[in-house]
Amino acid sequence: MAAVTFIASEVAQGLRRNLSMTLAMIITTAVTLGMLGAGVLVVITASASQDKYDYLNEFRVYVDRSISIEDPDCEADCATIAEQLESTDGVATVEYKNPTQTYEEFVDLFASTDPVLVESTSPDALGSRFTLTLTDPTRAEAVATELAAVEGIEVVQGQGELVERVFSILDSIRNAAFAIAVVQLVATVLLIANMTQIAAFTRRTAVGIMRLVGASRRYTDLPFIIEAVIAAVVGAVLAVGGLLVGKSVFLDRILDEAYRANLIERITTSDILLMAPVLVVAGGVVSAVTAWATLRLVVKD
Amino acid sequence: MISVSHVTKSYAASARPALSDVSVEVGKGEFAFLIGASGSGKSTFLRLLLREDRADSGALVVAGHDLVTMKPKHIPVLRRSLGVVFQDFRLLQGKTVAENVAFALQVIGKSPKEIAKVVPETLDMVGLGNKATRRPHELSGGEQQRVAIARAFVNRPKLLLADEPTGNLDPETSEDIMLLLDRINRTGTTVLMATHDRHIVDRSRRRVVELVDGAVVRDDARGTYGVDR
Numbered sequence: 060m061a062a063v064t065f066i067a068s069e070v071a072q073g074l075r076r077n078l079s080m081t082l083a084m085i086i087t088t089a090v091t092l093g094m095l096g097a098g099v100l101v102v103i104t105a106s107a108s109q110d111k112y113d114y115l116n117e118f119r120v121y122v123d124r125s126i127s128i129e130d131p132d133c134e135a136d137c138a139t140i141a142e143q144l145e146s147t148d149g150v151a152t153v154e155y156k157n158p159t160q161t162y163e164e165f166v167d168l169f170a171s172t173d174p175v176l177v178e179s180t181s182p183d184a185l186g187s188r189f190t191l192t193l194t195d196p197t198r199a200e201a202v203a204t205e206l207a208a209v210e211g212i213e214v215v216q217g218q219g220e221l222v223e224r225v226f227s228i229l230d231s232i233r234n235a236a237f238a239i240a241v242v243q244l245v246a247t248v249l250l251i252a253n254m255t256q257i258a259a260f261t262r263r264t265a266v267g268i269m270r271l272v273g274a275s276r277r278y279t280d281l282p283f284i285i286e287a288v289i290a291a292v293v294g295a296v297l298a299v300g301g302l303l304v305g306k307s308v309f310l311d312r313i314l315d316e317a318y319r320a321n322l323i324e325r326i327t328t329s330d331i332l333l334m335a336p337v338l339v340v341a342g343g344v345v346s347a348v349t350a351w352a353t354l355r356l357v358v359k360d
Numbered sequence: 361m362i363s364v365s366h367v368t369k370s371y372a373a374s375a376r377p378a379l380s381d382v383s384v385e386v387g388k389g390e391f392a393f394l395i396g397a398s399g400s401g402k403s404t405f406l407r408l409l410l411r412e413d414r415a416d417s418g419a420l421v422v423a424g425h426d427l428v429t430m431k432p433k434h435i436p437v438l439r440r441s442l443g444v445v446f447q448d449f450r451l452l453q454g455k456t457v458a459e460n461v462a463f464a465l466q467v468i469g470k471s472p473k474e475i476a477k478v479v480p481e482t483l484d485m486v487g488l489g490n491k492a493t494r495r496p497h498e499l500s501g502g503e504q505q506r507v508a509i510a511r512a513f514v515n516r517p518k519l520l521l522a523d524e525p526t527g528n529l530d531p532e533t534s535e536d537i538m539l540l541l542d543r544i545n546r547t548g549t550t551v552l553m554a555t556h557d558r559h560i561v562d563r564s565r566r567r568v569v570e571l572v573d574g575a576v577v578r579d580d581a582r583g584t585y586g587v588d589r
Contacts, residue, residue, distance in 0.1 A: 065466045076454075265452055271410070272511070273440035274467035276433075359412070360432045 062278070069282040074289065077258055081290055084254045088294030088346070091247040092338050093301045098240030099334055100302070100326055105233035107324035112225045118202065119215040120144065120189040126211050127186035131157045136211065137187065143209050144189055149202045151194040161185045172319070193217075244345070251349040255287055259357050266358055279358060284350045291346035295339040302331045361519050361550040362386040362409065367418030369404055369574075378404040380574045382418070386552055388518075391545045393561050394554040395585060396571035402554040405571070406523050409552075410444065411435050423518050440468055443512030443520040443549075447527035449504045451496040451511075458483065458492035461510045468515070478514055486510045486540060502533035506540065513544055520544060522553040526560060534560060558585040 074081050122137060130137040133155050144153050156164065162182050169177050189212075193202060199216060206214045259266065269279045306326060318325050364384045370377040379401045386392050394402050407413045408420060411427050420427040423441040430438065451460050458479050465475045483489050486506040496504055505525060512520055522541065526534035538560055545551045555561060561568060561584060568583030569576060578586070 061466070061471050062469045064472075072454075264450065268450055268452065268463070269467045270436075271439060271444050271450075272464040272467055272515070273436045273438075273442075275436045278467045278469075360435050 066278065066281050066285070070285045070289070073258065073262070073282055073286050077261065077286075080254060080257060081286070084251070084287070084290040085294045085297065087250050088247060088291045088342060089297035089301065091243045091250065092291075092295050092342050093298035094243045095240045095247070095341075096298055096302050096331070096334055096338050097305075098236040098243065100330060101236035102233050102240075103330060104324050104326055105229045105236070108322075109226060109229055111321065111324065117217050118150075118191040118193070118199075118206070119217075120191060120206070121213045121215065122187045122189070123211045123213075124186050127158050128183075131159070131187060133157070133187070140209060140211055141189065144191060144206070147202060147205050149193055149195060149198045149205075151192045154190045155187065156190070157187050158183065158185055161188050172321075247342075248345060248349050251287055251291065251346045252353045254290070255283055255350040255353040256357055258283055258286065259354060270358075270360070276354075276360075280351065280354045283354055284347050287346040287350035288343050291342040292339055295335075295342035298338060298342075299331065299335040302334075303328065306331060361388045361390070361423060362552065363419070363421040364405075364408075365419040367408065367415045367420060369408060369413065369415050376573065377416075378574050379408070379415075379571075382571075382574070382576050384569055384576060384579070386550060389545070389548050389550055390567065391542070391551045391564075392553070392567040392569055393564070393583075394552060394569050394571065395556060395561060397556060400571040401574040402571055403523060404574075406444075406521050406552075406554055409521060410442065411438055436468075440515060441518050443509075443515065443517035445505070445508050445512050445520070445522040445525045447524035449496070449501075449508045449528075451504055451507055453496050456493050456495055457488060457499070457507050460496070460507055461514050464511045464514055482510045482514045485513075485543075500533075501529050502536060505529065505533075505537055509537070509540055509544070513549070516547075517549060519550045519552070522551065522555075524555055524557075525553065526555065526557050531559060538564065561585040 120140075122140065126136045126140075129135070133141060137155075141153060141155060144150060159182070162180075162185050165180065165185060166177055191202075193199060203214065203216050206212070266279050306328065310326060314323065314326075317323050362384065364382060367379055367382045368377055369379040382401070382405065394405060396402050404413070408415050408427070409422050411422075411430060415428070418428075422438065425434075425438045425441075427438070452463065455463065461479050461482060462475050465478065470478075480489065480492065483492055486509055488503060488506055488510065491499065491503065496507065499507065505528075509525070520541070525541070526537050529537060534557060541551055541553065565582045565584070568578065568580045568585070570578040570583075570586065
C-alpha cells in the first residue's frame with residue numbers, strides 16, 4: 060500500500076513538473092493515433108465498399124416472362140433451366156429469385172433515389188431471375204458461350220474489367236491508408252521513446268538516488284511507464300473525439316453525395332466507437348512497452 | 361564486510377587499467393580511509409563495491425553479497441545493506457530535509473508509520489532535528505552533508521561508503537562531519553571513506569589504504585596521509 064501511494068505521488072509530481080512535456084506527448088499521441096484511426100477507417104470503408112461492386116462480377120440470367128409467370132416457384136420449365144445452369148462448366152453458384160423477390164429488390168434499390176420510377180412500375184412487371192457466380196472470373200467468355208445454347212433465358216454478363224478497375228482503386232486507397240497508419244505507428248513509438256528519455260533525463264538525479272538507496276526497478280521505472288501510459292490514453296481518447304468531430308463536421312458533408320449515390324459504404328459513428336477501445340488499448344500498450352524498453356536502455360542498474 | 365581480491369578494472373577510453381590487481385579486506389565494524397590523488401582509482405573502487413560497475417577480473421564480496429555472480433535484479437538488495445555519501449551531497453532540491461531522508465525508506469517500501477518514527481530520530485542524531493522542514497538550498501554545505509549522511513544511515517546499513525564527503529567543506533565543518541562518521545562507526549557500522557584530505561587522515565590515525573595509479577601501495581593499521589606523491 061505504501062508502495063502504491065509513493066508511486067502515485069511520483070507520477071502526479073512527474074506529470075505536474077513536466078507539464079509542457081506531458082501536454083506535448085498527449086497532443087502528439089492524439090494526432091498520431093487519430094491518423095492511425097483514420098487509416099483504419101479507410102481500410103474498413105474500402106473493404107466494405109468492395110462488397111457493393113461484387114454484383115458487377117455476377118452473371119444475371121433473366122427468365123422469359125411467360126415461364127416466369129407460369130412457374131414462379133421454379134418447379135417445371137424453370138427447374139429445367141436451373142439444372143442446365145448448374146451443370147454448366149465454370150459456374151460456382153446459382154441463386155433463384157421469383158418475380159415477387161425481384162420486384163422487392165427493385166423497390167429497395169430505387170425507393171430513395173427514384174421514387175417515381177418505383178411508382179410507375181407494377182409489381183408484376185419483372186420476371187424471375189437467376190444469379191450465377193463463377194468459379195473463375197477469367198473464364199467468363201467461355202461460360203457466356205455455353206449459356207447462349209440454353210433456351211428461355213436472356214443472359215447479362217458481368218463486367219469483370221470494370222470490377223477490376225474499381226477494386227484496384229479501392230485496393231490502392233486501402234494500401235496507402237495502411238502504409239500511412241504503419242508510418243504513424245512507428246512515429247508514435249519513437250515519440251514515446253523520446254519523451255520517456257527526456258523525462259528520465261530530467262529526473263536522473265532522483266532516479267540515481269533511488270537506485271543508490273536500493274530501489275528496485277519497479278520503483279524507478281513504474282512512475283515513468285505510468286506517466287507515458289496516462290499521456291497515451293488521454294491522447295487516444297482525444298483522438299477518438301477528434302475522429303467523431305471530424306466525421307460529423309467534415310466527412311459527412313464532403314462524402315454526402317457519394318453516400319447518396321451509394322458509391323461508398325457510409326462511415327458510421329459506431330465504426331469509430333468500435334475502434335475506440337482498440338485505439339486506447341493499443342496506445343496504452345505501445346506506450347508502456349516503449350517506455351519500459353527505453354528505460355532499460357537509458358537507466359543504469 | 362568488504363573482501364576484494366585481485367581485482368582489475370579497465371575502461372575502454374584509457375590504456376592503463378583504473379584498478380590493477382587490487383586486494384583489500386575490511387572487517388566488520390572497521391573504519392578505513394582510502395586515499396590517493398585524483399585518478400588513482402578511489403572512485404572506481406567505490407563504484408565496484410556499489411556494483412555500479414563490474415570488475416574485469418577478481419573476486420568481490422560486500423556485506424555477504426558476491427558481486428561477481430550477482431544478477432542485476434539483486435543489486436537493490438545489496439544497496440539496501442549499504443549507505444553512500446558523496447562530495448556533492450546529491451540531495452533532491454524539491455524535497456524538504458525530512459522528505460529527502462524519508463525518500464530512502466519510501467523507495468524500499470517501508471511503512472509510513474515506521475518512516476515517521478525513524479526519520480526524526482536520525483535527523484536528531486545528525487543534529488538537524490530542528491531543520492526537518494527546510495529545503496536543501498536553505499542549508500549550509502555542512503548541513504547538506506549531514507542530511508546526506510542521515511539519508512545514508514536511516515536504514516541502519518552494515519556498511520557506509522563515503523566518497524570525498526568533506527571535499528566541498530571548510531576544515532571546521534569537515535571536522536564535524538568526521539565526528540558524525542565516527543559516531544556512526546561506533547554503532548557498529550563499517551565505514552570506508554575515500555579522501556585526499558591530508559589533515560583529516562593525519563588527525564584520525566585510522567587504517568589507511570593508499571592507491572597509486574590503480575594499485576594498492578600501502579595498507580597501514582594506524583596510518584597518516586604520508587608524503588605527497
